[in-house]
Amino acid sequence: MRIAIVIGASSGIGQSTAIQLAKRGTAVILTYSGNQAGAQDTVAAIEKDGGAAVALRLDVGRSETFPAFREQVVAILRDTWQQDTFDYLVNNAGFGGMAMFEDTTEELFDKFMRVLLKGPYFLTQALLPLLTDGGAIVNVSSNSALPTGLVDAGYSAYATMKGGLNVLSRYMAKEFATRGIRVNAVSPGPTRTRLADSSGVVGFEAYPEVIPMLAAKTALGRIGEPDDVGMVIATLLGEESRWITGQNIEVSGGFDL
Template identity: 65%
Template sequence: MKVAVVTGASSGIGQSAALQIARRGAGVILTYSSNEQGAKDTVSRIEQLSGTAAALHLDIGDAATFPAFRDAVADVLRGTFQRDSFDYLVNNAGFAGSAMIEDTSEQEFDRLTDGLFKGPFFLTQALLPLLVDGAAIVNVTSNSALPHVTAPGYSVYASLKGAMVVLSRYMAKEFSARGIRVNSVAPGATRTRFADDAFAKHPEIIPELAKTFALGRIGEPDDIGMAIAVLVSEEGRWITGQDIEVSGGMNL
């Protein structure tokens, strides 16, 4: 059985990616930060699909915890999957933050940098020894890093997601010696708990926002989760080093 590690899978895109990968027959080790109940729900839904899953706590903004997390992953691999390695890594965990450049504090800049760039960088580094040759990695970026989706207030967030796009390409180059493929997906606005559950709290913004999508609606988690599952699976075997916008033609 193939095994995936999916970070930030207690809700939204990460939860969908975990479920879609499980539907294709892989076991899943998923992580959560504060939403333990959401992680349990993801595990339960995978088990309802006759799949196998386990949830581990991870603070993506605290790189000092990554060696212990790697050990926890190794323990689950041995205990649950009778494996000493895994096949797919989805770096999805992260958080939002917005402020105009003139109002951005150094503390907030560092918080976002730790969670959105330093975290995925060093987590991938920590987990590399557990990844099989021929593995696949998907990093979740954002179309806010693309020229046609520049929104005031997201300079730091979008810049860090842009850094992840570049990092993904370098990972694809360096890890290719082991046959490991690396891609990134760039979602547009998607109905998740992101940005303090903004869409649930302010549903009135959705119809107007939907008009900016060529396909006439905002994204749903499964729109992104299915794309991630395809990229890590056999169907994506000849795709590497790409940043793929998955946004229904936002601002097309």
């Protein structure tokens, strides 16, 4: 049985990814931070269709907890599926929000760094010995960090960390290739998710008035839905993408095209 670990799967893109992988016959270990109810919803949706999933709490911004998380993963792999390795890793956890350059505090900058860049780096490092040779990783980035992406004032810290994740993805792809492990990134455009900012305010639920404006900037005429991205991630992890590594796929419906 193939097994995936999906980080940040209590809602949005991570939730969709976990469900899409389960539909393809993959068992899922999914994580959540504050939204336990959402994580249980993900597990229930997977089990309803006959799949298998386990939810674990993980704060990606606290790298000191990663060794204990790894031990939890080891125990679940052994006790639930009688395996000692897993096949796929999706680094998806994050938070949104904006602050103009002159208003960005060191505290906010450091939080972005811990969650969006340091977290994926050292969590992958902790889990890498458990990832099977020939496995695959997808890092969820943002089209705000692409050279061709729209540069919107107020996202300098956020986009800087996502830009670092893009570079990290290429170096992972190079180094992990010796074990046949593929690494790619996806860069979503505006997507309807629950992604909260640093104050806990939830994206489009709090600011629905921005949706028509973003849709008007998108070639396909709407904002993205979680499944638009989740299906791409599942495809990148799958056998049909076995010759793709070191790539960053923009999944934005032609935003700002």
